[in-house]
Amino acid sequence: MSRxxxxxxxxxxxxxxxxxxxxxxxxxRSDVExxxxxxxxxxxxxxxxxxxSPEVRLAWCQVTADDLPKILAGNGGxxxxxxxxxxxxxxxxxxxxxxxxxxxxxxxxAQGGFAGLRAARQVSPSAxxxxxKTSRLRGRGGAAFPVWxxxxxxxxxxxxxxxxxxxxxxxxxxTYCDRMIMEGDPFRLIEGxxxxxxxxxxxxxxxxxxxxYPAARASLHAAILAADTAGWLESDGRPFTIEVVSGAxxxxxxxxxxxxxxxxxxxxxxxxxxxxxAQSGLYGQPTIVSNVLTFATIPNILARGGAWHASxxxxxxxxxxxxxxxxxxxxxxxxxxxFGLTLRAVLDQFGQGMADGARLKAVQVGGPLGSLFTDAQxxxxxxxxxxxxxDAILGHGGIxxxxxxxDILELSxxxxxxxxxxxxxxxxxxxxxxxxxxxxxxxIQQGQATAADLSLxxxxxxxxxxTSLCGLGARAPYPVLSALEQFPVEFRSRLRS
Amino acid sequence: xxxxxxxxxxxxxxNVLDDLLTRARPTQGAPPNILRVLHAVHDLCGxxxxxxxxxxxxxxxxxxxxxxxxxxYYPSLNIQPVGRHRLQICLGESCLANRCDxxxxxxxxxxxxxxxxxxxxxxxxxxxxxCVGNCAVSPSVRIDGExxxxxxxxxxxxxxxxxx
Ligand SMILES: Cc1cc2nc3c(=O)[nH]c(=O)nc-3n(C[C@H](O)[C@H](O)[C@H](O)COP(=O)(O)O)c2cc1C
Ligand code: FES
Numbered sequence: 001m002s003r004x005x006x007x008x009x010x011x012x013x014x015x016x017x018x019x020x021x022x023x024x025x026x027x028x029r030s031d032v033e034x035x036x037x038x039x040x041x042x043x044x045x046x047x048x049x050x051x052x053s054p055e056v057r058l059a060w061c062q063v064t065a066d067d068l069p070k071i072l073a074g075n076g077g078x079x080x081x082x083x084x085x086x087x088x089x090x091x092x093x094x095x096x097x098x099x100x101x102x103x104x105x106x107x108x109x110a111q112g113g114f115a116g117l118r119a120a121r122q123v124s125p126s127a128x129x130x131x132x133k134t135s136r137l138r139g140r141g142g143a144a145f146p147v148w149x150x151x152x153x154x155x156x157x158x159x160x161x162x163x164x165x166x167x168x169x170x171x172x173x174x175t176y177c178d179r180m181i182m183e184g185d186p187f188r189l190i191e192g193x194x195x196x197x198x199x200x201x202x203x204x205x206x207x208x209x210x211x212x213y214p215a216a217r218a219s220l221h222a223a224i225l226a227a228d229t230a231g232w233l234e235s236d237g238r239p240f241t242i243e244v245v246s247g248a249x250x251x252x253x254x255x256x257x258x259x260x261x262x263x264x265x266x267x268x269x270x271x272x273x274x275x276x277x278a279q280s281g282l283y284g285q286p287t288i289v290s291n292v293l294t295f296a297t298i299p300n301i302l303a304r305g306g307a308w309h310a311s312x313x314x315x316x317x318x319x320x321x322x323x324x325x326x327x328x329x330x331x332x333x334x335x336x337x338x339f340g341l342t343l344r345a346v347l348d349q350f351g352q353g354m355a356d357g358a359r360l361k362a363v364q365v366g367g368p369l370g371s372l373f374t375d376a377q378x379x380x381x382x383x384x385x386x387x388x389x390x391d392a393i394l395g396h397g398g399i400x401x402x403x404x405x406x407d408i409l410e411l412s413x414x415x416x417x418x419x420x421x422x423x424x425x426x427x428x429x430x431x432x433x434x435x436x437x438x439x440x441x442x443x444i445q446q447g448q449a450t451a452a453d454l455s456l457x458x459x460x461x462x463x464x465x466x467t468s469l470c471g472l473g474a475r476a477p478y479p480v481l482s483a484l485e486q487f488p489v490e491f492r493s494r495l496r497s
Numbered sequence: 498x499x500x501x502x503x504x505x506x507x508x509x510x511x512n513v514l515d516d517l518l519t520r521a522r523p524t525q526g527a528p529p530n531i532l533r534v535l536h537a538v539h540d541l542c543g544x545x546x547x548x549x550x551x552x553x554x555x556x557x558x559x560x561x562x563x564x565x566x567x568x569x570y571y572p573s574l575n576i577q578p579v580g581r582h583r584l585q586i587c588l589g590e591s592c593l594a595n596r597c598d599x600x601x602x603x604x605x606x607x608x609x610x611x612x613x614x615x616x617x618x619x620x621x622x623x624x625x626x627x628c629v630g631n632c633a634v635s636p637s638v639r640i641d642g643e644x645x646x647x648x649x650x651x652x653x654x655x656x657x658x659x660x661x
Contacts, residue, residue: 016646017634043633173589173628211573212629214642246536249573251627265530265557267570283528326591326632333633364590400590400632414593418627 003033004072007050007057009098011039011183012215013176017046018064025065031072038184040098041334042085050098056081085331085350090312092320093296094177094336097184102219105226108187114232116299120195125155128199132298134306136318141167141254141291142366142395142471144317144384147298153278154200154286162202163287164193165263165277166295168209168216169247169254172367174398177322177334178292182209182216185296186223190232192295193242195302196288197235205242206282207292208259211249220244251368251422255470256289258424269424270470291396293322313339317383321394325351327401328358344378347401358403362486366395368415369475371482372408391478408487409494412480413441419476430473433464437480444494451495457484514549517541518556529557531567535574544575580615580622582660587637589628597636603650604638607657620661 006026008019026032039046045061049071052058058077060067070076080098081087091097100107108114120128133148154162166189170178181189193205209217224242227233233240245263247253253262257271260282281287297319301309310318317339325332329351337346343363347353354360363373371392373380380386387394402411420434440457443449461477468474484491521534534553538545545568554561568574586601601612604623608616615622631637634646640660648656 012629012644013631013634013646016631016637016644041633046634170630171628173587174591174632175628176630176632179630212626245533247573248532248536248571249626250571262532264528265532265534265567267567324632326635327594332591368590398632400594402594406594411593414588415590 003031004051005033005035006071007035007037007098009039009046009048010036010102011180012213013043014039014046014048017043019047022047022049022063022065026068029068032068035101037100038097038102039180040080040086041094041180042083042331043333044085044331045083045333050080051077053077053079059083085333085335085352088349089336090320090338091336092300092312093188093293093322094180094185094334097180097334100185102184102186103222103226105187105230108185112303113187113299114191116302117191117194117198117232119302120198125199125201128195128302129155131302131306132199135301135309136306137294137297137301137309138317138384139291140293140297140322140396142172142393144394147290147294150276150278150288150290151196151199153276154202154288157279157286159285161204161283161285162200163282163285164196164200164202164205165259165282165287165289166193166205166207166292167254167256167259167289168207168213168292169259170210170213170292170396171251171254172369172396172398174326174364174367174400175324175396177324177397179213179216180334181292181296182207182213183219186219187227188296188299189220189292190223190227190242192298194232194235194240195298196290196295197240200286200288202235202288203238203240205240206263207242207244208247208253208263209244210247210254217244217246250424251418252424252470252472255472257470259289260287267424269426270472272469293396314381314383314385316385321382321397323350323382323397323399325399325401327399328355328360328403329353329401330355339383340381342379342381343373343399346382346399347378351401354401354403358405360401361404361406362402362408362411362483364400364402364479365398366393367398368418369393369471369478370395370398371478372486373482374486377486391482393475393478408483408490409441409445412483413438413445415479416441416476419472423472427467427469427473429464429467430469430476433460433468433473434476436460437464437477441480444491447494447496449495451492454484454491454495457481513541514538514552518552522556523558529559531557531559531564532571535564535568535571539574544578547576580619582621582641583624583639584621584657584660585624585626585629585639586612587627587629587631587635587639588625589632589635591628591632592636595635599650600636600638600648600653603653604657607653621657 049060049063056079059080137147138144253268258268262268277287323335331352416438423430425431554564612625638645638648
């Protein structure tokens with residue numbers, strides 16, 4: 001009997017949604033050949049099973065093990081290309097997701113993999129940096145700093161050793177695109193790091209991966225081994241080693257200088273800047289610390305040209321953004337689109353509104369340090385400048401939607417308690433400020449606070465914004481103060497009169 | 498159970514631990530790396546006993562205070578033995594929006610323990626985590642290595658029953 005080939009995602013979230021149960025149920029069948037791919041990121045449809053038909057890939061969605069006869073008979077599948085959540089996207093960095101086997105180097109090469117590195121090896125390091133400059137790529141880890149500027153500093157600083165560090169701490173709750181890349185397309189990250197290594201003259205790379213991502217680390221280990229075996233891990237004729245290092249549950253270790261402290265094996269405490277890591281980073285040597293998604297964006301830029309990248313997006317935000325939709329929307333998942341669409345359009349076109357029976361109360365963009373938006377504020381275009389103007393951040397692209405059952409005061413307390421727990425303790429405004437702010441919020445919850453405490457909360461917030469050493473303390477007040485501004489009654493009605 | 502685990506660590510490990518610490522010694526000219534050794538010990542034992550600190554410090558050529566400082570800094574390094582199963586519940590914002598508080602309540606009432614505690618029979622240790630990257634399929638519960646998504650309070654009993 002000929003076996004029918006079915007494609008099933010191996011992504012952590014697909015497995016958590018039931019893909020692993022399907023794999024177990026079908027593993028023994030003689031009529032099925034299961035190919036484990038990355039996920040397309042339409043997680044609301046997972047577990048999703050696909051098979052080839054003469055012209056297109058057909059998909060069966062939210063599959064249970066009992067659906068197998070239907071799938072084998074070819075009944076009820078829909079062409080993947082007709083799923084609006086996917087067809088409305090512009091996939092460049094996530095183009096292979098759902099199609100290839102993550103650890104197949106052949107599949108990566110067949111999809112155009114390492115074309116960017118090949119192009120980079122044809123030109124001088126300064127020409128690589130020029131290409132990145134032309135692309136106008138800004139970092140995707142949160143600070144949105146122009147990538148070429150950091151590379152130029154590291155390239156022009158003379159040193160014995162230079163390092164490339166991928167920030168895979170992905171600490172913002174509500175984000176998962178780095179995890180998807182590491183699990184689903186690890187060679188793309190490796191290729192981006194190799195291009196950077198050539199541009200700045202680095203001889204070693206590290207991927208600092210959060211402890212909560214065991215599958216990502218396993219995938220990276222296997223991919224690094226495969227790339228090394230195939231001879232890709234070299235730069236300028238010298239070996240370029242890549243090591244995966246595990247974090248240990250600290251949020252602030254996503255901040256680049258704390259990350260470097262942690263890589264050196266110490267407490268992940270923020271370093272004062274300058275010097276910036278590009279001048280003096282790991283072990284005091286020039287180091288590029290960039291986000292996983294940033295590195296994964298680089299290969300296409302070298303392969304297709306900086307001008308191609310700069311042609312996408314808005315004036316100050318070129319290229320595509322990977323948004324990660326979560327919370328109480330109908331269709332949570334990964335969305336890659338050019339910058340510029342409004343937040344409302346994203347929630348409507350991709351999220352398809354709220355989960356059944358839920359009504360929107362607030363949307364938090366940019367992780368636990370991101371501001372809250374109400375329905376009336378959703379017409380903001382998704383780009384760095386519009387968000388900066390609104391005192392908000394895009395961060396790493398996480399969007400979490402809260403429904404009308406949400407207790408905003410409790411959410412504010414939760415977010416401030418998070419900062420108080422995670423503060424590295426180096427600077428006073430963050431260490432003490434977050435504790436005091438949490439105490440005030442708790443006092444409001446207990447009906448013990450007065451209007452004067454609310455003013456104090458605002459003042460405290462202003463001090464933290466102005467004087468904290470890193471983004472943790474400086475951004476911590478924003479969610480709470482935006483909540484206070486948008487939902488004043490929820491705070492004031494609980495004050496002691 | 499906890500008592501016997503501690504006993505096992507005391508009697509079984511010294512050789513293995515010695516080996517590990519010898520191998521973890523920085524090579525000539527290389528800098529020490531405390532976190533790396535702590536990870537290795539943690540992987541081996543499931544937690545880091547305070548009594549190992551002097552040996553760890555010695556292997557890296559640093560002070561005991563240095564090791565204790567790093568150990569206390571990182572939330573995921575346990576300093577006490579954990580139960581047979583690590584039960585992690587995500588309290589990140591996407592899980593919160595999807596009512597993980599109700600899942601926490603269901604777990605707590607089933608097991609009779611609070612976040613951070615171990616059941617008296619040593620079966621589960623209940624740990625809060627902040628996002629496991631499963632936000633699109635939340636709320637998330639991870640038991641040992643296995644991640645469950647879209648967990649409802651009514652799923653808790655049968656889910657826990659699978660781990661003895
Ligand atoms: C508290 C805090 C946490 C951060 N967490 C992360 C993180 O998890 N991942 C990340 O890439 N950047 C994180 N950053 C930003 C990094 O400091 C740094 O800007 C980034 O790694 C640079 O990479 P990029 O240029 O590619 O954005 C964090 C910053 C702060 C202040
Ligand atoms: S918020 Fe729970 S998995 Fe991300």
